[in-house]
Amino acid sequence: MDYHGISVLDEPIAGRRYFLDPTSPEVVDLVAATSRHILESYPALEGIQLDFIRYYHYHSRFTVLAQELGHTLSLLAEGSPVQLVVGDKRVTFFLEQKDMLYHDPPLGKELHFHRQFSYCFCSRCIEEFCRRQGAVLPAELQSTQEKAEWILGHLGEAWVHFRAQVLEDLLAEVRRAVKGVGADKELSITVWYSSPYGSELVGRAADLDSAVWDFGQDWWRWAEVGLVDFVCPMNYWLTTESFQMVIAKQRSRLKGDLPLFSGILRSPEHPLSGEELTAYLEAARRAGAAGLCFFHYGTWRDLDWKVGKAR
Ligand SMILES: [Zn+2]
Structure with a gap:
């Protein structure tokens, strides 16, 4: 349920995308059980990467x-x-x-x-938020939008923290499932570097904190409390200079030396030659990344490039 009280069941994103609501215990069980099932079914797999471990957000x-x-x-x-x-x-x-x-x-x-x-302003999420915060909404608030407006206006920071905590709880449950299959199985996450998507393309500098505010991804904390084995920020649509700068900032916020594999995108709109990919890889290494994470498989097939030491 979004800010206006419109459910993705009635208006899926772009007419076809639905999201699970992570305050639902059934959703948590589903994601954890599915992760366990995949690892048990394919013993050669080294781990699970959670891609869309975030709240959908776009101010259109x-x-x-x-x-x-x-x-x-x-x-x-x-x-x-x-x-x-x-x-x-x-x-x-x-x-x-x-x-x-x-x-x-x-x-x-x-x-x-x-x-x-x-997202998510469904009655369960609002009730759970109030329960955890000890907050009481004014009785005169009727519609979802009135409640959402009031929460963001009066308890905005607490709301941001709540959403990040909900995702953290989900992550913890998935981690238990993954490590339950084998202590050597790894759990990693895909995270955003800034909001809105591709901010640099519309003249906005990357704002790392927006990942927490807009997507609920307090991933430095998740790394710090040991919930993930490595992270893959989607550092897409950046020049090599910005790519290096964003990775360096991400690295500097990571406590310890948790490996960071910087996401890199290749698409018809953003083609990359082998030389350019090498330049990105070198920029990533200079910034302290452990390697690159490629998005997405199909777009890299025709590139003649040797992997070398990259993972
Ligand atoms: Zn909800």
């Missing part, structure tokens, strides 16, 4: 030029929901701001819509 915005929208303008008030319908899929946005030239004649300027894909 778009602007419409509305000069000639006409009388429909009067229908739209700030806060109004508007749905985009594509076939049998739909996605709801909310009018955040309405800039008018004149109300009569109906000449608009711009309509700014948004949707805060921020």
Whole structure:
């Protein structure tokens, strides 16, 4: 359930993506049991990597030029929901701001819509948050969005901590399952370096703390309390210079010498030659990474490159 009270069951992300809610004991059991089952079924596997060990987050915005929208303008008030319908899929946005030239004649300027894909504000999560924090929500709050707004406005930091703790509890349970199969089995996680995705491509510097605030990934802490054997930050869409800088910052926050394998992406939009890959690998090593983690397999097949000492 997101900030507005819309469930992914009703509006899956991009029409097809659903998420499990980690405050559900059944979800925790499912992920732990599945991890155990995979390792027991394939004894040659060295461990489990949890990829999407995070809350989905995206603050979506778009602007419409509305000069000639006409009388429909009067229908739209700030806060109004508007749905985009594509076939049998739909996605709801909310009018955040309405800039008018004149109300009569109906000449608009711009309509700014948004949707805060921020999870999870289902009643179980809110109740569990209140229980752990000893918090009581004001009785007059009725809708999910009113509750979410109040929580973020009054107990924002506690909410961030709560979500990270929920993921940490899940991780601890998965670790018990993995180590239960064999003490030598390893558990690793995929984490984000910044929010929103690809921040550098839209002129924003990487903000490491946003991984905790937006995705619930307090992964330095998870490393410190011994829940993971190595980490793979998805350091995608960065120049080699930024790649090195981001890894160095990530390394400096990691207590001890837990191995960090920096994620690297190759795609049609972001092609990499063998020489460029070598440059990234060298940048990673200079920053103290143990190696690279490749995303995703299919995109690397045609690259003529020798692995050398990289893992
Ligand atoms: Zn929930």
